[in-house]
Amino acid sequence: MKKLYDLTVLQAKELLEEKKISGIELTESIIKRINNSETKINAFITLSLESALKTAKNLDKKAKNNESIKPLEGISFAVKDSFVTDEIKTTVGSKILENYIGQYDTTVVKRLKKAGAIIIGKTNLDEFCLGFTTETSAFKTTSNPWDLSRLPGGSSGGSAAAVIAGECIFSIGSEHYDSIRQPASWCGVVGLKPTYGLVSRYGIIAMASSLECPGPITKSVKDAGFILSLMAGFDNHDANSLKVKIPLYHKKIKKIKKGMKIGLPKEYFSNDVEKGVLKQIRAAIKILKTAGVKFITINLPSIKKTSSIFEVLYRAEVASNLARYDSIRYGKSSFESNLDKNYLNYREKFGPLIKRLILTDLRAVSGGEFENIYLDALKLRTLINNEFKKIFNTVDLIIGPMSPCIAFKKGFYKEGRYLGDNDTNKFRPIVDMIAQLPALCGFPGISVPCGFSKNMPVGLNIYGPKLSEQKILNAAYTYEQLTNWHKKRPKL
Amino acid sequence: MIKRKFLISDIKHISAIYKIPISFPEKKNFVTYLKNSFSFLESFNLLRKLIKQNKPTHHPSNIKNVFRTDKIEKSLSLKKALSNTSKQYKGYFISPSVFINKN
Numbered sequence: 248m249k250k251l252y253d254l255t256v257l258q259a260k261e262l263l264e265e266k267k268i269s270g271i272e273l274t275e276s277i278i279k280r281i282n283n284s285e286t287k288i289n290a291f292i293t294l295s296l297e298s299a300l301k302t303a304k305n306l307d308k309k310a311k312n313n314e315s316i317k318p319l320e321g322i323s324f325a326v327k328d329s330f331v332t333d334e335i336k337t338t339v340g341s342k343i344l345e346n347y348i349g350q351y352d353t354t355v356v357k358r359l360k361k362a363g364a365i366i367i368g369k370t371n372l373d374e375f376c377l378g379f380t381t382e383t384s385a386f387k388t389t390s391n392p393w394d395l396s397r398l399p400g401g402s403s404g405g406s407a408a409a410v411i412a413g414e415c416i417f418s419i420g421s422e423h424y425d426s427i428r429q430p431a432s433w434c435g436v437v438g439l440k441p442t443y444g445l446v447s448r449y450g451i452i453a454m455a456s457s458l459e460c461p462g463p464i465t466k467s468v469k470d471a472g473f474i475l476s477l478m479a480g481f482d483n484h485d486a487n488s489l490k491v492k493i494p495l496y497h498k499k500i501k502k503i504k505k506g507m508k509i510g511l512p513k514e515y516f517s518n519d520v521e522k523g524v525l526k527q528i529r530a531a532i533k534i535l536k537t538a539g540v541k542f543i544t545i546n547l548p549s550i551k552k553t554s555s556i557f558e559v560l561y562r563a564e565v566a567s568n569l570a571r572y573d574s575i576r577y578g579k580s581s582f583e584s585n586l587d588k589n590y591l592n593y594r595e596k597f598g599p600l601i602k603r604l605i606l607t608d609l610r611a612v613s614g615g616e617f618e619n620i621y622l623d624a625l626k627l628r629t630l631i632n633n634e635f636k637k638i639f640n641t642v643d644l645i646i647g648p649m650s651p652c653i654a655f656k657k658g659f660y661k662e663g664r665y666l667g668d669n670d671t672n673k674f675r676p677i678v679d680m681i682a683q684l685p686a687l688c689g690f691p692g693i694s695v696p697c698g699f700s701k702n703m704p705v706g707l708n709i710y711g712p713k714l715s716e717q718k719i720l721n722a723a724y725t726y727e728q729l730t731n732w733h734k735k736r737p738k739l
Numbered sequence: 740m741i742k743r744k745f746l747i748s749d750i751k752h753i754s755a756i757y758k759i760p761i762s763f764p765e766k767k768n769f770v771t772y773l774k775n776s777f778s779f780l781e782s783f784n785l786l787r788k789l790i791k792q793n794k795p796t797h798h799p800s801n802i803k804n805v806f807r808t809d810k811i812e813k814s815l816s817l818k819k820a821l822s823n824t825s826k827q828y829k830g831y832f833i834s835p836s837v838f839i840n841k842n
Contacts, residue, residue, distance in 0.1 A: 346823075347823055348822065348823060350815055350819045350820065350822060350823070351815060351819075442799075443798070443799040443800055444798075444799070444800035444802070457797065457798045457799065483807050486802070486805040487798050487800045487802055487805075489800055489802070549789075550786060550789065552782065552786075554779070554782075555779045555780075555782045555783035555786060556783065556786065558779050558783075559783060574825075575824065575832050575833075575834050576823065576824055576832055577823035577824065578823070579823060579824065579825045580825065581825075582825050582826055582833075582835060583835050584835060584836070585835050585836050585837070585838070585839050586834060586835045586836065586837050587758070587839070588835070589834075589835045590758035591758055591759075591760050594757075594758050594759045594760075595759065595760050597759065602759055602761065603769070603772055605757050605759060606750070606753050606754060606757060606759060606761070606769060606772075606773075607753075607769060607772040607773040607775070607776040608776045609757070610753050610757075610773060610776065611773070611776040611777045611779070611780060620780070620783065622795055623783075623787050623790055624783070625795030625796055625797055626790045626793040626794070626795050626796075627786055627787075627789065627790060627793075628795070628796040628799075629793040629794055629795060629796045630789060630790065630793050632796060632799075633793075663768075687799070688799055689798075689799025689800060713799070
């Protein structure tokens, strides 16, 4: 067994439980892989290889003494660098928190560590999760392992690239609307966004609080269900945490029943979606038809241009969250003679896109009338939710491309702005409909690999109403079992 | 909606109140950015016409009145809570002075 780093979580778990491999062997295989490929991929901001190896050694000692094995004992995972981790640097991709050492573990990390998982490192992301390429990170740009001249997507780009490159067994990302699933789609892995509130946000460096959802990035659908069952559940540190029973999703996964109704929104199949992407999505639909899925053409809610609603909510929430960076309590900086100078010296470290967000976007929502605007945005959110309710009375789930295009070439972001042109700007309204529209309602969704276009991965997006995770996983699993796309790995 | 004009002086003012310094050449670009940022409110106003009697959805989870029992939980140690500050004194964060001594 040479390529232990390529194992899925459940494969590794089985081999560890049967004592066919040890935690050290598995961890060493991943470390070796990181040493060989990380210079090309740049998936990590901080690596914790020594402590990972130390933890693996301790766990192996326990295994030798036949002590009980925890569900993720000996399995290495990577964490997006926006999750606070105890005694490990947490930069959120920004110079503002360049020196910040986490003082506690995010609930998600705490739960995974308690389950025996080992943190191998903290992954690269767009600064404060603002972006979709990792190019806004203050430290590095991550490469797409399928083509090093291309981007991995974002903001959880490092997490997705690390999984497909074999630099971890699974990883954790988070999304406001597509930051788990879009990079999963561009990198050819599985990305699962749970229902808002199903997984605690406690410990994630806050941006847009009413939209943030943490979720797993894995090599298989079953793995995504398994990790979700360990991450999810009520947490009294997060006021929006749902009090619902969390099943063992991976054990309940089954092929879908004949006659399941899946909606095909006309809007997702427009001419503005790349031809190669559409070809793969249509092929995936054909495969699901053979499994007994009944496809119904639908229209999305009448409000399709959600960007202005999203921007109102996003900007207002980000404004309150970014105000805390004052250099006094964290983010050690030089100590100036007065508070004003301190603020100016420290806040200059924000990257160009964040500066632009604060100085122009936040200014636009800070006028006297803004309270009414914000309230109206929340009312429009209700309107969209009501229309989706009607749609989900006729179909169980909705399907379409995760991204209207394949991974962009590097250099799409320069000096504080994205270099969009007519060829790329046309994708924006489609992304809004794919990701923003359902995100405003807190719906769960999954991106599963469904082929290649121009040798780059394409992702199939399946989403449904709140708490429909099991149904989504079943549909994704049914598709995955009928194809081999999830087994493909890039040559590095 | 009243059409607004944006000037470099607006950027200077915003930069001062948000405590984010920007250079002069950057300020010029920021005038355009600010204009673009305000323009989204125009498209938002078109959508507002669709609102009838909807109640607002503050959070997709729609949870209200979240309480917990009034029980003290274990929190960060003082040492850990202060571990990321550049200056501290007897368990307190030290902040630079708020007022400038002009003498």
